[in-house]
Amino acid sequence: MADGTASYAPVAADLSDARRRDEADPLREFRERFAIGVDPIAYLDGNSLGRPPKATIERLHQVLDAEWAGRLILSWPERWVDLPAQVGDQLAQTVLGSGPGQTVIADSTTVNLFKALHAACGLRPDRTEIVVDDANFPTDRYLVDSIAAERELTVRRLSPDPESGVTASTLAQVIGPRTAVVLLSHVDYRSGYLADLAGITTAVHEVGGVVVWDLSHSAGLVPMSLDEAGVDFAVGCTYKYLNAGPGAPAFLYVAAQHLSAVSQPITGWFGAADVFAMAASYEPAPDIRRMLSGTPSVLGIVAVQEGLTLIAEAGLDRIRAKAVDLTEYTIALADEKLAPLGASVASPRAAADRGGHVTIRCAGAEDVTRRLVEAGVVPDFRNPDLIRLGLSPLTTTYAEVWTAVDIFARITSRRGFTA
Amino acid sequence: MADGTASYAPVAADLSDARRRDEADPLREFRERFAIGVDPIAYLDGNSLGRPPKATIERLHQVLDAEWAGRLILSWPERWVDLPAQVGDQLAQTVLGSGPGQTVIADSTTVNLFKALHAACGLRPDRTEIVVDDANFPTDRYLVDSIAAERELTVRRLSPDPESGVTASTLAQVIGPRTAVVLLSHVDYRSGYLADLAGITTAVHEVGGVVVWDLSHSAGLVPMSLDEAGVDFAVGCTYKYLNAGPGAPAFLYVAAQHLSAVSQPITGWFGAADVFAMAASYEPAPDIRRMLSGTPSVLGIVAVQEGLTLIAEAGLDRIRAKAVDLTEYTIALADEKLAPLGASVASPRAAADRGGHVTIRCAGAEDVTRRLVEAGVVPDFRNPDLIRLGLSPLTTTYAEVWTAVDIFARITSRRGFTA
Numbered sequence: 001m002a003d004g005t006a007s008y009a010p011v012a013a014d015l016s017d018a019r020r021r022d023e024a025d026p027l028r029e030f031r032e033r034f035a036i037g038v039d040p041i042a043y044l045d046g047n048s049l050g051r052p053p054k055a056t057i058e059r060l061h062q063v064l065d066a067e068w069a070g071r072l073i074l075s076w077p078e079r080w081v082d083l084p085a086q087v088g089d090q091l092a093q094t095v096l097g098s099g100p101g102q103t104v105i106a107d108s109t110t111v112n113l114f115k116a117l118h119a120a121c122g123l124r125p126d127r128t129e130i131v132v133d134d135a136n137f138p139t140d141r142y143l144v145d146s147i148a149a150e151r152e153l154t155v156r157r158l159s160p161d162p163e164s165g166v167t168a169s170t171l172a173q174v175i176g177p178r179t180a181v182v183l184l185s186h187v188d189y190r191s192g193y194l195a196d197l198a199g200i201t202t203a204v205h206e207v208g209g210v211v212v213w214d215l216s217h218s219a220g221l222v223p224m225s226l227d228e229a230g231v232d233f234a235v236g237c238t239y240k241y242l243n244a245g246p247g248a249p250a251f252l253y254v255a256a257q258h259l260s261a262v263s264q265p266i267t268g269w270f271g272a273a274d275v276f277a278m279a280a281s282y283e284p285a286p287d288i289r290r291m292l293s294g295t296p297s298v299l300g301i302v303a304v305q306e307g308l309t310l311i312a313e314a315g316l317d318r319i320r321a322k323a324v325d326l327t328e329y330t331i332a333l334a335d336e337k338l339a340p341l342g343a344s345v346a347s348p349r350a351a352a353d354r355g356g357h358v359t360i361r362c363a364g365a366e367d368v369t370r371r372l373v374e375a376g377v378v379p380d381f382r383n384p385d386l387i388r389l390g391l392s393p394l395t396t397t398y399a400e401v402w403t404a405v406d407i408f409a410r411i412t413s414r415r416g417f418t419a
Numbered sequence: 420m421a422d423g424t425a426s427y428a429p430v431a432a433d434l435s436d437a438r439r440r441d442e443a444d445p446l447r448e449f450r451e452r453f454a455i456g457v458d459p460i461a462y463l464d465g466n467s468l469g470r471p472p473k474a475t476i477e478r479l480h481q482v483l484d485a486e487w488a489g490r491l492i493l494s495w496p497e498r499w500v501d502l503p504a505q506v507g508d509q510l511a512q513t514v515l516g517s518g519p520g521q522t523v524i525a526d527s528t529t530v531n532l533f534k535a536l537h538a539a540c541g542l543r544p545d546r547t548e549i550v551v552d553d554a555n556f557p558t559d560r561y562l563v564d565s566i567a568a569e570r571e572l573t574v575r576r577l578s579p580d581p582e583s584g585v586t587a588s589t590l591a592q593v594i595g596p597r598t599a600v601v602l603l604s605h606v607d608y609r610s611g612y613l614a615d616l617a618g619i620t621t622a623v624h625e626v627g628g629v630v631v632w633d634l635s636h637s638a639g640l641v642p643m644s645l646d647e648a649g650v651d652f653a654v655g656c657t658y659k660y661l662n663a664g665p666g667a668p669a670f671l672y673v674a675a676q677h678l679s680a681v682s683q684p685i686t687g688w689f690g691a692a693d694v695f696a697m698a699a700s701y702e703p704a705p706d707i708r709r710m711l712s713g714t715p716s717v718l719g720i721v722a723v724q725e726g727l728t729l730i731a732e733a734g735l736d737r738i739r740a741k742a743v744d745l746t747e748y749t750i751a752l753a754d755e756k757l758a759p760l761g762a763s764v765a766s767p768r769a770a771a772d773r774g775g776h777v778t779i780r781c782a783g784a785e786d787v788t789r790r791l792v793e794a795g796v797v798p799d800f801r802n803p804d805l806i807r808l809g810l811s812p813l814t815t816t817y818a819e820v821w822t823a824v825d826i827f828a829r830i831t832s833r834r835g836f837t838a
Contacts, residue, residue, distance in 0.1 A: 035488035045492040052488045060718075064479065068664055069454035069471045073464040073797060080665060108713025110687030111530055120539075134699075139713065142686040142701035150569075150684060239714070245487055246499060247716035265569060267561040268529030278802050280553075282561035294527025294558065297660070298665035301717050378492060383697050 018402035046392030049242035060211035115264035127180035133158035165193030177210035187217035187355030268293035322393035432503035437821035449462030465811030469662035516644035534683035546599035552577035606636035606774030687712035
């Protein structure tokens with residue numbers, strides 16, 4: 001399937017065909033559950049910031065009025081104090097395919113990754129290497145460098161072909177008896193490459209290492225089963241496919257088997273065994289709460305909860321099926337309309353290797369992105385020559401994709417860099 | 420003034436007197452700017468969670484509808500990306516009495532304190548001791564222990580009389596040429612003791628140390644001038660006197676003179692010199708943004724902004740004057756009505772030594788707190804025998820205080836532990 005465009009049936013590349021696909025979409029009614037205005041005409045950046053569910057806006061109003069204004073501090077014991085672990089459990093069940101007691105919603109992805117990496121390294125104190133790949137999101141790479149320096153570990157870097165990504169076999173070249181921790185992204189933020197989470201986890205375990213997965217670009221999009229795959233740690237963000245809003249708190253998963261042994265250095269009161277004992281010294285909570293630190297963002301967590309409720313209702317299998325179909329359709333359109341203009345698909349061509357976005361490589365990508373936005377099409381530019389077309393199964397329509405690619409073609413054509 | 424109740428004029432302890440005080444309050448109109456329902460009848464826990472300003476609720480609706488739903492990802496470059504430093508500057512000017520470019524709004528107080536302590540220790544790499552006092556908030560003490568263990572520092576603990584607190588002279592007993600960092604709270608979360616921020620800062624500098632102030636219980640309540648006092652680092656929370664809501668992001672101040680030298684270990688993309696360059700390795704921002712880590716909470720930061728706007732309008736001097744008057748009034752009432760029942764004031768009696776809450780020590784404090792809440796009076800219990808009466812100058816009325824102390828007296832009287 002990686003041999004080009006031949007495996008794709010030609011698309012009837014007109015808008016009425018796209019509209020027929022939308023009519024036939026089993027998830028079509030979910031779009032009405034989101035607050036969607038007339039602009040932009042095509043929003044293809046839900047993998048950076050998902051649209052707001054109407055229920056989330058209503059719920060936030062309720063929290064502001066009834067819980068904050070109405071019950072004030074009493075809402076902490078009544079409703080809020082257990083939210084990080086409660087909504088963590090909901091996320092585990094809905095998105096991670098894992099059991100309760102292993103997940104919290106808290107802090108940013110960055111902070112959670114910092115804690116997870118420290119906790120993971122702490123499980124292999126005698127090992128000296130930490131592995132990351134060059135295609136990983138900057139924060140992930142930066143944190144590996146920071147923690148390696150602090151703990152005197154050597155960083156081993158993988159440089160896979162960005163359009164194929166890390167596999168168990170490419171990983172085998174750099175892991176071994178010195179490997180403490182491997183940090184990888186489930187879906188590559190640039191290419192959209194979907195890694196083999198279970199196979200790679202097994203490969204890391206075979207050399208005695210611990211794996212940390214960044215699920216930011218797969219959570220809420222790709223069905224997974226962290227418990228079954230034996231994943232040790234995972235983190236991810238909630239403002240993409242979970243639609244929890246700008247800067248909403250992230251999630252952190254620690255496999256139950258590790259919970260009694262892990263520690264993390266940001267020791268705040270919400271991670272203590274008894275939050276309100278105000279004890280003389282820190283005793284970590286016996287459970288997943290030990291990964292918490294400060295006072296959690298209530299508005300952020302309830303937004304996560306509403307996003308999860310929608311995902312659960314739609315079902316991850318249906319979401320994944322639509323993601324596959326939307327990305328296939330996007331690639332076919334791009335091959336037909338953009339490739340002749342010199343803009344090529346830079347995402348995996350096999351659906352099984354692909355997350356929820358399709359990336360186009362083209363000259364002048366930053367300028368093209370600006371022109372697309374001016375024309376009412378919102379994709380995402382990624383330095384230096386990539387344009388991501390993010391497809392959110394609950395809100396993106398085939399008509400949006402058709403319109404976006406059509407305008408993309410007109411813009412690049414007008415710019416004159418045809419092949 | 421520390422010799423008991425003699426310095427207080429007797430209060431005309433009836434509700435009509437309290438109402439006359441409310442009539443004469445120059446800040447009385449500010450209460451109408453908050454969303455306040457009929458319950459509770461007396462809310463004396465604004466120092467745990469401040470009430471919501473009406474403008475904040477309106478602003479959040481606007482962000483949800485116009486910015487998130489309306490502009491989607493485009494709001495990041497248009498409005499959101501600079502919020503941490505922009506609102507940080509607003510907080511610096513309004514609350515910290517300090518210049519721009521030294522403050523950000525981000526993360527939780529815990530996470531910011533973790534970063535500030537690491538950054539502070541990094542400025543004194545050859546020194547071996549870190550100082551904290553036993554009365555400090557648990558998170559502060561826990562973090563000092565965590566960071567000391569990580570950096571192989573010795574923790575020196577101060578155990579001041581909790582009702583008087585840390586002074587430059589008590590501090591002198593434990594600081595010296597080995598002192599790297601001193602972490603103290605400006606206002607003690609239990610007693611309400613207000614430390615001499617400028618004097619202690621000078622004392623720490625005299626031995627060559629670096630000071631980190633936790634301003635959680637003074638920000639928005641006590642005028643201060645961090646620049647003039649020469650403070651090195653400060654952190655604090657925004658959901659108390661800044662009314663930014665449950666779990667709103669905290670602030671972090673780093674004196675300009677240190678900015679080029681400080682580093683912190685949670686190296687996420689928002690702290691990088693060019694956030695969107697997606698660089699091969701981490702290069703910290705040249706400015707205060709280097710203290711940032713992950714994607715900031717937009718809803719939280721705009722709530723901080725609205726709270727600050729109210730504070731600026733009221734003016735910190737008027738806020739402080741009312742805090743002094745409210746606490747004097749509360750102490751006088753407590754002396755008159757509670758002391759004969761065996762419940763004593765456990766806060767400093769000199770107004771200059773006191774923040775915004777008055778703490779009562781009494782037998783069965785947890786049970787008394789429960790009964791108070793049932794009767795519509797909301798204070799805060801602090802383990803094991805303290806009840807905090809938090810007084811928020813912009814929202815707390817004298818009538819609320821009178822009612823609270825009156826009901827407090829009836830409850831303790833009924834319990835039968837009179838002196």
